[in-house]
Amino acid sequence: MQLTIEIKRYNPDEDDEPHWESYEVPAEPLDSALSLLLHVKWHIDGTLSLRKSCAHGICGSDAMQINGENKLACSVLVQDLVEEDGDTVTFAPLPSAPVIKDLIIDQSRFFEKYRDVKPWLITDGPAPEREREQSPEEHAMIEDATKCIMCGACTHACPSTWADPDYLGPAAMLKAYRYTFDSRDDGAEERLDVVDSPDGLWKCYTIFNCNEACPKDIDITRWLSALKRKAATSQATTKA
Amino acid sequence: MAVDTQERPSASASTDAPAQQEGRVQRYRIRTGMFAWMMHRLTGVGLVVYLVIHIWGLTALTDPETFNALIAKYHSPLFKVGEFALLVAVAYHAMNGLRIVLIDFLGWSPKQKKLFWTLGAVTAVIILVGGWPSLYALGEWLFGPGSMPTFFL
Secondary structure, eight states: OEEEEEEEEOOTTTOSSOEEEEEEEEOOTTSBHHHHHHHIIIIIOTTOOOOOSSSSSSSOOOEEEETTEEEEGGGSBGGGTOSSTTOEEEEEOOTTSOEEETTEEOOHHHHHHHHHTOOSOOOSSOOOSSOOOOOHHHHHHHHHHHTOOOOOTTGGGOHHHHHOTTSOHHHHHHHHHHHHTOTTOOOHHHHHHHHSSTTTGGGOOOOOHHHHHOTTOOOHHHHHHHHHHHHHHHHHHHHO | OOOOOSSSOOGGGSOSOOBOOOOSOOOOOOOHHHHHHHHHHHHHHHHHHHHHHHHHHHGGGGOHHHHHHHHHHTTSHHHHHHHHHHHHHHHHHHHHHHHHHHHHHHOOGGGHHHHHHHHHHHHHHHHHHHHHHHHHHHHHHHHOTTOSOOSOO
């Protein structure tokens, strides 16, 4: 089939504002959305800039806004984006992030928030001689959350992030959940201090855009709710 | 996952002029969850506006004459429309509030869409049954007395 591809382009050396450009691209229903972009880059306009690495939904480089919602370009198929020959697919950089060029956003703020939640194992005692063990039941608590590939589709889909760029956002707080609820971790208090704040958990209004955007189908809202309950109860016990 | 190894990478670490596309209003596909939230906000703000008018109306309570005159105004068709809109806002805000409570307190997040449609049906029943007197009065005013069916009253 033949598709019309519309891409939001921006070149800081030439443009004052981002603008839309249109391309005609041949496609098969089982092609990925990323392959449409690569066709443009390799055969039509080599100046198109985008991030991609593995192209198999592992590295999390190519999250962008496709047909009006955030998706991972390599993990979505053409047949799920269009109905018939001649349809249009739109590509734009992740909303509300600063754009460096074309589909490439500046991720520094995103990863700053990630560092803020201390996404590493915090322990009280000395390190054991062998690995730290965890039962399958204990792992089940955090398994869904460990699937995050940090693509940023969720955080940039969240209206709370759009309204407040300093809001920690679903990706960072999902990471806070992943470590706080890890049976081997003792850093709950430190981490809750960060997420139980005006720019943290309480700006999650259960809008579910993060869940819809997640290419790994993580139930992010569910784990943020668990973190909210943990923050609320631990606050109640420390104040009592 | 390219993580900048600097302690705190500043915006200047990237290229010269990134296009800023910040703003609380973004064009984005509206699905169930965002729709529910937008309506929750809208009805919430509407209820605050109503509350101000309502409290202002209560200032007439100081004197029976003025109070009766104010209540008489409430029987006008315009207020029947307002009454119905108020019920819609209260019913929706209450039911979606319950949905959020179930999601946040009981972790019913996986059922959020089913919850929306189920509680939406409950809301519709509340609005139809509870709003019938307003609709009835409005119909009588629009189409003349006796024009409305009387199955509820």
